[in-house]
Amino acid sequence: MTRFEWSRKITIGHYIPIDSIIHRLDSSCKLLGFTVLIVAIAFCNSYFGNVLFFTFALFLFVLSRLPIRYGLSGIKPAIPFMVILAVLQLLFYGGGVTASGTVYIHYSFLLITSDSVRLVVVSAMRFVEIILVSSVLTLSTPETELMHGMERLLKPLKYIRFPVHQFSLIIMIAVRFVPTFAMEMEKLMKAQASRGAAFGTGRWWQIIRRTKDMFPLMIPLFRSAMARADDLVLAMECRCFVPGQSRTTYRRGKARSRDFSFLLIIIGFSLFALFYPFPG
Amino acid sequence: MRAKSSLASMGVDRMERQPLIRAEDVSFQYKGDLGEKVIPALNQIRLDIYPGEYVAIIGRNGSGKSTLSKHFNGILQPSRGDVWVDGWNTKEKSRLQEIRKKVGMVFQNPDNQIIATTVEDDVAFGLENIQVPPEEMDERIDAALRLAGLSSMRRRAPYHLSEGQKQRLAIAGVIAMRPACLVLDEATSRLDTYGRRELLRVIRRLNEGGMAIVTVTHHMSEAAEADRVIVLDEGSIVLQGPPREVFQKQAFLQERQLDVPAASRIAGMVHERCPSFRPDLIDSDEVAGEVRRLIGEGEK
Numbered sequence: 255m256t257r258f259e260w261s262r263k264i265t266i267g268h269y270i271p272i273d274s275i276i277h278r279l280d281s282s283c284k285l286l287g288f289t290v291l292i293v294a295i296a297f298c299n300s301y302f303g304n305v306l307f308f309t310f311a312l313f314l315f316v317l318s319r320l321p322i323r324y325g326l327s328g329i330k331p332a333i334p335f336m337v338i339l340a341v342l343q344l345l346f347y348g349g350g351v352t353a354s355g356t357v358y359i360h361y362s363f364l365l366i367t368s369d370s371v372r373l374v375v376v377s378a379m380r381f382v383e384i385i386l387v388s389s390v391l392t393l394s395t396p397e398t399e400l401m402h403g404m405e406r407l408l409k410p411l412k413y414i415r416f417p418v419h420q421f422s423l424i425i426m427i428a429v430r431f432v433p434t435f436a437m438e439m440e441k442l443m444k445a446q447a448s449r450g451a452a453f454g455t456g457r458w459w460q461i462i463r464r465t466k467d468m469f470p471l472m473i474p475l476f477r478s479a480m481a482r483a484d485d486l487v488l489a490m491e492c493r494c495f496v497p498g499q500s501r502t503t504y505r506r507g508k509a510r511s512r513d514f515s516f517l518l519i520i521i522g523f524s525l526f527a528l529f530y531p532f533p534g
Numbered sequence: 535m536r537a538k539s540s541l542a543s544m545g546v547d548r549m550e551r552q553p554l555i556r557a558e559d560v561s562f563q564y565k566g567d568l569g570e571k572v573i574p575a576l577n578q579i580r581l582d583i584y585p586g587e588y589v590a591i592i593g594r595n596g597s598g599k600s601t602l603s604k605h606f607n608g609i610l611q612p613s614r615g616d617v618w619v620d621g622w623n624t625k626e627k628s629r630l631q632e633i634r635k636k637v638g639m640v641f642q643n644p645d646n647q648i649i650a651t652t653v654e655d656d657v658a659f660g661l662e663n664i665q666v667p668p669e670e671m672d673e674r675i676d677a678a679l680r681l682a683g684l685s686s687m688r689r690r691a692p693y694h695l696s697e698g699q700k701q702r703l704a705i706a707g708v709i710a711m712r713p714a715c716l717v718l719d720e721a722t723s724r725l726d727t728y729g730r731r732e733l734l735r736v737i738r739r740l741n742e743g744g745m746a747i748v749t750v751t752h753h754m755s756e757a758a759e760a761d762r763v764i765v766l767d768e769g770s771i772v773l774q775g776p777p778r779e780v781f782q783k784q785a786f787l788q789e790r791q792l793d794v795p796a797a798s799r800i801a802g803m804v805h806e807r808c809p810s811f812r813p814d815l816i817d818s819d820e821v822a823g824e825v826r827r828l829i830g831e832g833e834k
Contacts, residue, residue: 398651423649430651433693485646492607492639493660493707494631502665504658504675 269396276318277394281403283513287520288391294524295383301372302532304379310523311386318394325389329382336381340374347373401426402505419501427486438478442471552621553582554715554746555606555637559615562601562769575601577769578615585714588747590757590777593766594791599750602766603719606748607637620714635664638708639717642724644700648692653684653703656692660711678710681743682736698729702736715746723752734759754781754795758816765792778814797821 271277276284295307315322347370355368392400405422412418443453453467562576575598583589583606593599604610605617608624620636622629641647650656657675666674679685682702692700701721708716718737722730734756741747749756757763763780765773767790773780781787781798794802797817801824805813811828815821 398655401651426651426655427649430649430692433691434645437693482646485641485643486649488609489639489641489647489704490649490659491609492634493711494634494663495659496631496663499663500665501662502668502671504655504662504668504671506668 270320270324270393271396272319272394274317274319274394276314276390279516280507280509280513281395281399282406282507283403283509283517284391284395285400285403286407287517288387290517290524291387291520292384294528295380295387298380298528299372299376300532301376303527303530304376304383306523306527307383308379308386310527311383311390314387314390318390320390320393324393325386328385328389332381332385336378340378343374343377344370397429398426401429402507405503405505406507417498419503420497431482434482435475435479439471439475442474446470551584553618554585554587554620555581555583555748556618557581557602557605557612557615558618560602560605560612560617561614562598562605562610562612564601574613575769576605576612579769579771581764581771583715583746583748586741586744586746588741588759588761589749589764590760590762591748591750591764591766592752592754592757592792597766597790598769599766600719601769603639603717603748603750606715606717607634607639609639631664635711636713637715637717638711638713639719640701640704640708640721642720644697644704644724647704647707648700651691652688653679653690653692653695653706654688656703657707657710660707664711674710674712678706681709681739682706683732696729698725698732701725701729701733705733705736709740709745713745715748716740718747718749718751720750720752722756730756754793755797755817758795758798765790777816781816782814 279287291307291310295304298304298307311325312322315325344366345364355372357365357367358371359366395403401422404425405418408416408418408421447453451467451470557579560576560579560581561574563574577598579602581602591599591602601610605612605624607619608617608630611617611625617624619633622633624630624633648656649659654675657678658671661671661674675688676685679688682705684699684702684706687695687699687703692703695703701724705716705721716737722733725733730753737747737749738759747760749760751757758777758781760777762774763777764771765780765787772790773783773786781794782802784794784799784802787794793799795816797815797820801811801815801821802813804811808828812824815824
């Protein structure tokens, strides 16, 4: 009954432990660097810039010694979405914004210009680049490291009274319970199926039916989540947790010059690819 | 088998030492909703627990044993009476942190007690809360994981552990805070035989190291390991003493829907037929020893 085996499929990030320069980077610098890169990609409009980012994403895979097929497998589920988006953009973008560039087709409401074609191609490329870059990040960093990296990055926010520690604790607990709830969901599905409920028999286009299938799972899942939360609060209190009280931190960051140069390279490269006036 | 401290020496100890936990006429009732009749969960409990002691609390479902154990570190405050931990009243909110540092607690479901995504981070959680300096943490985490037999799992994710290992992780998270007493609220009830055996081994090791243990359990063979067994029924202590004495009173326990360890039952049955067979045995090793002794006598 493979359609019930959720817990085997759900893991956040699929960390692959190999030794590489990228793996060894300090997690907060890595997180910041990759965020900069992703934001830069999201804003990049030129063909040339996107080719550069795409090459850079592939280069990151080489540097991190991760098999490229892991990155590609992340693209597959996004393809239908990308196709729909591309069609919509191709058909309806040209008329919406001040039409510029060469007009290719103009028939009633249809207006396809060189700009709308560029938008379609560039968005598809951006999509692929972002998926590749973020998979390098999650494949090369254990989720715990990511969280600790984030906590360190957010630390300055405590000066504006943002509850950094509580926030990261919430994230940590959420991540910690993902496999637990996946397992619970699996158990519930099996329990309901053994009483005759039909899961996974609806075809993929029967969205309403597939959503309805989920109802008999949601309520028991919520109920058990509440019960778990009660227990968890008790266990946390027993271990002297008092919300808002100051705590020490076990994990301390140790960013070295190598990490900072990585960050500088990323920022420099992103600025170049974004703002250099490429021809075309 | 572990040598049981004899009654006499325990009596002397008790007089000399200050109790770690003292319950003085503790009564407790859960607040009833919608004008339901309120049934007292605990009724005038008077109890001392001494440093280094191993106490088992038994009783059928709803007898109040879990409620009582939750009084030992101030999760619940008595409706009447007082609980003192090392001289501090659990009603003093400002002392709760100190009290919980002294008395650690482990619950039934290990999955709901683990909060971090790796074993070491989870053990560190309590240490972070009591503001242990980060330089000291590694050493404490090492020691706690070693005691719990999880040293090799340090960097694992909790969901890769077995149920028994998870429960030992929950224990490690508590003992890293170096409490004087560990309270286990049915901590073995979800474990298989192997998991339970490993957990009991850890508990015994902690007790030998001087930590007081209070275990709430349904398993009589576990209770037989303790220095003292406390029997609760309808919120009151109806019987207490060394397991050897308590498990002699089979009829009394059965009235309260409690069992005795299989070894005690067998010893009692054999004793009825053959009076020279000792009736006050509590584990299978002792029964085997007694059988061997009688066979030896027969051969002489």
